[in-house]
Every structure is written in structure tokens, then in C-alpha cells.
Amino acid sequence: xxxxxxxxxxxxxxxxxxxxxxxxxxxxxxxxxxxxxxxxxxxxxxxxxxxxxxxxxxxxxxxxxxxxxxxxxxxxxxxxxxxxxxxxxxxxxxxxxxxxxxxxxxxxxxxxxxxxxxxxxxxxxxxxxxxxxxxxxxxxxxxxxxxxxxxxxxxxxxxxxxxxxxxxxxxxxxxxxxxxxxxxxxxxxxxxxxxxxxxxxxxxxxxxxxxxxxxxxxxxxxxxxxxxxxxxxxxxxxxxxxxxxxxxxxxxxxxxxxxxxxxxxxxxxxxxxxxxxxxxxxxxxxxxxxxxxxxxxxxxxxxxxxxxx
Amino acid sequence: xxxxxxxxxxxxxxxxxxxxxxxxxxxxxxxxxxxxxxxxxxxxxxxxxxxxxxxxxxxxxxxxxxxxxxxxxxxxxxxxxxxxxxxxxxxxxxxxxxxxxxxxxxxxxxxxxxxxxxxxxxxxxxxxxxxxxxxxxxxxxxxxxxxxxxxxxxxxxxxxxxxxxxxxxxxxxxxxxxxxxxxxxxxxxxxxxxxxxxxxxxxxxxxxxxxxxxxxxxxxxxxxxxxxxxxxxxxxxxxxxxxxxxxxxxxxxxxxxxxxxxxxxxxxxxxxxxxxxxxxxxxxxxxxxxxxxxxxxxxxxxxxxxxxx
Numbered sequence: 001x002x003x004x005x006x007x008x009x010x011x012x013x014x015x016x017x018x019x020x021x022x023x024x025x026x027x028x029x030x031x032x033x034x035x036x037x038x039x040x041x042x043x044x045x046x047x048x049x050x051x052x053x054x055x056x057x058x059x060x061x062x063x064x065x066x067x068x069x070x071x072x073x074x075x076x077x078x079x080x081x082x083x084x085x086x087x088x089x090x091x092x093x094x095x096x097x098x099x100x101x102x103x104x105x106x107x108x109x110x111x112x113x114x115x116x117x118x119x120x121x122x123x124x125x126x127x128x129x130x131x132x133x134x135x136x137x138x139x140x141x142x143x144x145x146x147x148x149x150x151x152x153x154x155x156x157x158x159x160x161x162x163x164x165x166x167x168x169x170x171x172x173x174x175x176x177x178x179x180x181x182x183x184x185x186x187x188x189x190x191x192x193x194x195x196x197x198x199x200x201x202x203x204x205x206x207x208x209x210x211x212x213x214x215x216x217x218x219x220x221x222x223x224x225x226x227x228x229x230x231x232x233x234x235x236x237x238x239x240x241x242x243x244x245x246x247x248x249x250x251x252x253x254x255x256x257x258x259x260x261x262x263x264x265x266x267x268x269x270x271x272x273x274x275x276x277x278x279x280x281x282x283x284x285x286x287x288x289x290x291x292x293x294x295x296x297x298x299x300x301x302x303x304x305x306x307x308x309x
Numbered sequence: 310x311x312x313x314x315x316x317x318x319x320x321x322x323x324x325x326x327x328x329x330x331x332x333x334x335x336x337x338x339x340x341x342x343x344x345x346x347x348x349x350x351x352x353x354x355x356x357x358x359x360x361x362x363x364x365x366x367x368x369x370x371x372x373x374x375x376x377x378x379x380x381x382x383x384x385x386x387x388x389x390x391x392x393x394x395x396x397x398x399x400x401x402x403x404x405x406x407x408x409x410x411x412x413x414x415x416x417x418x419x420x421x422x423x424x425x426x427x428x429x430x431x432x433x434x435x436x437x438x439x440x441x442x443x444x445x446x447x448x449x450x451x452x453x454x455x456x457x458x459x460x461x462x463x464x465x466x467x468x469x470x471x472x473x474x475x476x477x478x479x480x481x482x483x484x485x486x487x488x489x490x491x492x493x494x495x496x497x498x499x500x501x502x503x504x505x506x507x508x509x510x511x512x513x514x515x516x517x518x519x520x521x522x523x524x525x526x527x528x529x530x531x532x533x534x535x536x537x538x539x540x541x542x543x544x545x546x547x548x549x550x551x552x553x554x555x556x557x558x559x560x561x562x563x564x565x566x567x568x569x570x571x572x573x574x575x576x577x578x579x580x581x582x583x584x585x586x587x588x589x590x591x592x593x594x595x596x597x598x599x600x601x602x603x604x605x606x607x608x609x610x611x612x613x614x615x616x617x618x
Contacts, residue, residue, distance in 0.1 A: 021443070023437075023441065023522070024437040024440075024441035024443040024446075025437075025443065026433075027433040027434060027436055027437035027441075028433075028434050028437050028438075028449065030429075030430050030433060030434070031430045031431065031433070031434035031493060031497060032434070032449065034430055034489070034490070034493065035452070035456060035490065035493060035494070038468070038486050038487065038489070038490040039456055039459065039464065039490045040452075041467075041471075042464050042467035042468050042471060043459070043463070043464070043467070045467040045470070045471065046463065046466060046467045049466075049467065049470070054470075059470065059473055062474070106353060109346060109349055109350055109353070110350065112346055113343075114343045114346040114347045114350065115343070115347055116347070116350070116351075117346075117347075117350060120350045120351065120353075120354040122602070122605060123354050123357075123358060124353065124354055124357050125601060125605065125609075126358070126361070126598050126601055126602070127357070127360075127361060127598075128601055128608075129547050129597040129598075129600060129601050129608075130361075130551075130594045130597045130598065131547075131550060131551020131552075131553070131568075131569060131593060131594070131597065132551065132553065133551055133553050133568070133569040133572055133590075133593070134364075134551065134572075134590045134593050134594045135360075137572055137586055137587075137590050138360050138361075138363070138364050138587075138590060139360070141363075141364075141367065141583055141586075141587065142360060142363065146376070147375070147376045147377075147378070147380070149359075149363055149380055152378070152379065152380050156379075183357070183360065186357065188612075191609050191612055191613065192612065192613060195609075195613040237458075240458045241458075243460075244458075244459075244460030244461070244462065244463075246460065246461060246462045246553075246554055247461075247553035247554055247569075250553070250554075250557075251553070265460060265462040268462055268463075268466065269462055269465070269466075269554075272465075272466045272469070273469075273558060278466060278470060281466055282466060282467070285462070285463045285466055288460070288462075288463060289459075289463055292458060292459075292460070293455070295458075296454075296455050296458055299458075300451070300454065
């Protein structure tokens with residue numbers, strides 16, 4: 001079976017070549033080759049590195065040494081990894097919860113007509129493409145202990161009694177980077193959820209209104225069920241994009257103070273570029289990749305489900 | 310008309326009650342409802358824009374107003390020395406950031422090259438994916454979907470090792486290649502959907518007239534999708550414009566570094582030049598905000614067609 005199918009393949013390819021059926025491959029080749037060399041191969045190389053003793057010396061001598069799963073055992077036995085994993089989960093779940101809730105609320109609000117709604121929605125998206133290095137330095141300033149705007153607003157409103165050293169205190173640093181990340185993620189959630197909300201049939205809501213449903217009931221019994229696949233896709237994309245956040249955290253806190261904001265990406269980066277233990281760092285990357293691939297599979301399932309609907 | 314024929318009296322009453330409910334609903338909703346929605350939208354927009362407003366406002370404040378309590382919202386005597394200082398022009402201040410403009414130049418070189426390389430690779434690939442059926446097409450599409458989710462940190466570790474080996478470390482090319490790998494999958498997905506909107510008949514006409522496929526693509530199709538090309542080009546430009554982790558890891562020489570690294574020069578050991586830093590951040594953010602204002606529709610349809618559908 002296998003042989004004959006390979007034979008057929010070769011025949012197919014030969015026939016294709018003469019009929020010009022190879023043309024598509026010439027168009028695909030540059031991108032395919034590029035993505036393999038700069039994206040695919042590095043990932044494979046990462047997997048390779050994770051099974052080697054790979055340090056700064058290796059980089060010079062180019063002599064690698066296979067050590068099996070030792071890097072993985074070292075990483076999994078390292079309490080710093082457990083801390084980073086825990087922070088990653090808290091950071092991701094909290095960020096998504098607020099981004100999504102705010103995004104959905106705004107999407108529903110802006111699906112209804114009121115004066116200047118289009119202009120406001122446009123302004124709410126204005127920060128979408130702003131580099132995270134700008135967001136980072138900006139929140140560094142906003143969270144400043146002595147003259148940060150956030151401390152001023154919170155003390156003026158008597159929400160807090162004393163100014164908080166948001167990013168220099170270990171118990172508030174993680175909430176601080178979550179707040180910055182929520183701000184960063186609102187446009188993304190708003191856009192995707194708006195597209196879903198706009199597509200909802202209006203007559204269902206009118207019928208519900210006639211039957212006396214209130215706003216909350218409409219949200220729970222109509223909006224959320226009808227948007228199920230969109231919501232699933234947005235949550236999975238949010239999960240993937242939030243779990244990988246590195247720049248924002250590195251810029252605001254560098255994972256500190258101590259390890260208060262150390263997440264998997266900053267942990268992997270530190271292992272490579274500060275401890276120069278590339279092998280162990282690659283092991284962390286591969287673990288992260290497996291988590292992300294799980295998310296990607298759920299996401300792809302969600303969007304293919306939507307296409308079927 | 311139908312209601313008039315309803316014989317049962319109870320049905321008649323129910324219908325009447327429902328109509329009353331609807332009428333009162335519409336009478337009540339518009340005035341109070343619209344005002345409420347407007348207020349909610351306004352507050353949400355104001356809170357969201359506050360950090361950006363604060364950034365610009367701080368950049369224009371004289372030194373004395375930056376640390377003022379209560380904070381000064383709008384500077385009483387705006388100054389632009391911070392902007393001069395941010396790009397390395399001489400001011401009356403003791404600090405001199407001579408490399409300011411150099412960072413912008415480096416970022417421009419990296420971003421423009423990434424844009425050109427991304428377009429050159431994405432156009433043929435997207436064209437093939439929209440026009441031909443071939444073996445491996447689904448796998449390639451799936452690969453693109455997963456590739457755009459890969460975290461930069463996951464790539465940076467193996468790429469660092471590989472670039473060191475191939476002497477690409479400390480070159481702009483290293484960052485350009487890595488940035489293109491980030492932008493390319495999304496660019497192909499977006500361009501593919503715009504190619505779908507061009508009817509096949511147009512192409513066949515060109516082919517019958519004796520043009521080659523590449524000529525048809527270049528002279529007929531690309532001019533028709535130029536709006537998408539601009540959006541994809543700007544998107545790739547912005548991806549590289551503020552990119553942080555590759556620049557941080559591959560460019561150790563200050564004269565090669567882009568704005569995302571340059572912004573840290575204003576953070577001093579004892580004193581941070583907040584106004585200059587905010588001026589610099591504003592200049593970094595301007596292309597992103599301007600692009601979004603002009604290309605909002607393309608960006609939104611790109612995001613929704615590229616990730617949810």
C-alpha cells in the first residue's frame with residue numbers, strides 16, 4: 001500500500017511538472033523556506049538543545065553533550081520554575097478575565113446607537129498597535145511611588161490611605177503588571193467581540209424584550225450562547241497571547257522584585273541570557289511550547305466549529 | 310392585519326399588553342437609555358485614554374510641574390525641550406542624549422526592511438494559497454496559524470545561538486530576519502483573503518491575452534488590492550518598529566540599537582528624565598496611532614478574518 005502510494009505520488013509530481021501543476025510550489029517556496037529556516041528550524045533546534053548540556057562554553061567549543069531528560073528534571077525540580085508557572089497562570093487568567101469582561105461590556109455598549117459612539121470606539125482602539133515598550137515605560141511612570149498618577153487618584157478617592165510602591169513591593173507588583181496588560185489588551189478583545197456582537201440577530205432581542213427579559217438575562221441566555229464559538233476563540237487567543245507576554249513585564253519589573261513577577265517567558269530568558277544555561281532554558285521553552293500548542297489545538301477546534309455553523 | 314382577525318378575547322388582550330409593553334419600552338429607552346450609554350461610553354473612553362493623555366501631557370510639562378502635587382493635568386507653560394533632548398538636539402539641560410536620533414534611524418531601517426521583505430515573501434505565497442489547489446496546502450495554512458502564535462522568547466534562544474554561529478549577531482539583518490518571521494504568517498493570511506475578492510475571470514482574461522501569470526499578478530491584481538497591501542505593509546512595519554526582545558538579545562552595540570532599547574537611556578541610577586522619556590515614547594507611539602486612525606477598517610477586518618474566521 002505504502003509503496004504504491006509513494007509511486008503514485010511520484011507519478012503525480014511528474015505529471016504535475018509537465019502540466020505546470022508545480023507552479024504553486026514556486027510561489028510558496030520563498031515563504032516556506034524562510035519560515036522553515038527562521039521559525040521551524042529554531043524550534044526544532046530548541047528541542048535539540050533541551051536534551052543537551054548547552055552552556056556558554058558550548059557556544060564557543062560547539063561540542064554538545066547529550067544528557068537525556070536531565071534538563072527537564074532539573075527544571076521541574078526547581079522551585080523557581082513552580083513559582084514562574086504559578087505567576088504565569090495568575091497573570092494569564094487575571095488578565096484574560098478583566099480584558100474579556102471589559103471587552104465584552106464595551107462591545108455590547110457600542111453595538112447600540114448613541115451620539116459619538118463611533119468616534120469613542122475608534123479612540124478606544126487607538127492604543128492597539130502602540131509598542132509594548134511605550135506601554136511599559138508609561139506604566140512605569142503611572143505606578144511611580146511618589147508622583148505616579150495612579151497613587152494620586154487612589155489616595156484622592158480614599159481607596160488607599162498611603163501611596164503604594166506598586167512595582168517595588170512584591171505583593172503589588174504582579175497586580176501592577178496585570179493592570180498594564182489589561183489596558184494593552186482591551187482593543188484586541190473589543191474588536192473581536194464587537195465583530196461577533198454586531199452579527200447577532202436583532203429580532204431575538206426584541207422577542208426577549210417583549211417577553212420581559214432584563215438586560216442581564218439577555219446577556220446570559222442570548223448573547224453568550226449565541227457567541228459561544230467567538231468567545232471560545234477570543235479566550236483561547238487571549239490565553240496564547242497572554243501566556244507569552246515578555247516585553248511588558250521585562251520593561252516594568254524585569255521579573256522582580258525578587259521573583260514577584262517572574263513568569264515562564266522571563267524565567268526562560270533569564271536562564272539563557274543571564275545564567276547562560278541554554279539547555280535548561282530550552283527545556284522551559286519546550287514546556288511552554290507544549291502548553292501553547294494545547295491552547296492552539298483548542299483554538300483551531302473553536303474556529304473550525306464556527307465555520308461549520 | 311393579522312391581529313384584527315384574532316377571535317379569542319384572551320389572545321387579543323395578550324397581544325394588546327405586549328404592544329403596550331413594546332411602546333413603553335421604546336418610549337422609555339431612547340431618552341434615558343441613550344444618555345446613560347453616552348455617559349458610560351464617555352467614561353470608559355476617558356479612563357482608557359488617560360495614560361496616553363498623561364504621556365503627552367508629561368512630555369510637554371516644565372520640570373517643576375512633573376513632580377507637582379496635586380498633579381498638573383495640562384501644562385501651564387508647555388515646553389518642547391524634552392522633544393529636542395529626546396532626539397539628541399542641544400538644550401539648556403545638563404543631560405545630553407546624543408544618540409537619540411540614531412535610535413529612530415535604526416528602527417526605521419529595521420522596520421522598513423522588515424516591511425519590504427515581508428511583502429516580497431507574502432504576496433506570492435498568499436496568491437498561490439488563494440488560486441491553486443495543491444498537496445500540502447492545508448498543512449501550510451495550519452502551520453501559518455500556529456506560527457503566528459509562537460512567542461518571541463521561544464524563538465530568541467535558539468536564534469541567538471544560531472546567529473552567533475553564523476556571525477549574524479550584532480547585525481541589523483538578524484533582527485530583520487526574526488521580525489519578518491513574526492510578521493509573515495499574519496501577512497500571508499490577510500493577503501490571501503484579499504486575493505479571494507478578485508474574480509478569477511479578470512485573471513483568465515489577462516492569461517488569454519498572452520500575459521504570464523506573474524505579469525497578471527503584478528499589473529492587474531496587485532493594483533486592485535493596494536489597500537490591503539498598504540495595511541499589511543504598515544502592520545509589518547509596526548511589528549518591527551517597536552519590537553523589543555530580538556533587539557535586546559541580538560544587538561549589543563549601542564550604535565545598532567533601535568528605539569525599544571534606546572528608551573532606557575533616560576532611566577538614570579539616581580534620577581529619571583521623565584519628560585524626555587515621555588517625549589521619546591510619544592514619538593515612538595505616533596506612527597502606531599496615526600496608522601490606526603487611517604487604517605482602522607483594514608486592521609479590524611484583517612484581525613477578524615485572520616483569527617476568528
